[in-house]
Amino acid sequence: MVETEVSELEGERLRYNGDTWELTGTLEVKRNGELIKAHAKKPERVRGSGGRFIFTLDTPPASLNPGNLGEFTCTLTEDADGYGLTVERGGSTDRYGLTKLTYE
Numbered sequence: 001m002v003e004t005e006v007s008e009l010e011g012e013r014l015r016y017n018g019d020t021w022e023l024t025g026t027l028e029v030k031r032n033g034e035l036i037k038a039h040a041k042k043p044e045r046v047r048g049s050g051g052r053f054i055f056t057l058d059t060p061p062a063s064l065n066p067g068n069l070g071e072f073t074c075t076l077t078e079d080a081d082g083y084g085l086t087v088e089r090g091g092s093t094d095r096y097g098l099t100k101l102t103y104e
Contacts, residue, residue, distance in 0.1 A: 001030045002066045012076045033063030050104035055096035
């Protein structure tokens with residue numbers, strides 16, 4: 001597992017189970033790059049109410065390498081399948097679909 005900051009995700013908002021959440025920009029890349037945990041908080045709360053959105057790679061095996069992330073861009077997307085993270089690196093594009101939320 002490796003943790004990294006992705007400034008372009010900081011402040012991005014999404015709705016999940018009726019609540020609005022805001023991404024902090026912190027990502028954890030896990031399981032050989034097949035899983036990304038995106039740290040989030042509820043923007044209307046002063047304290048607490050933190051969580052991590054779990055995104056899973058749609059089409060393995062291509063993914064981020066936790067041992068050597070290199071340069072990449074990451075954007076939050078929404079389509080008919082729901083929310084996802086689109087990761088672009090070195091001419092390759094991968095989509096990670098939102099699978100669940102864990103609470104802190």
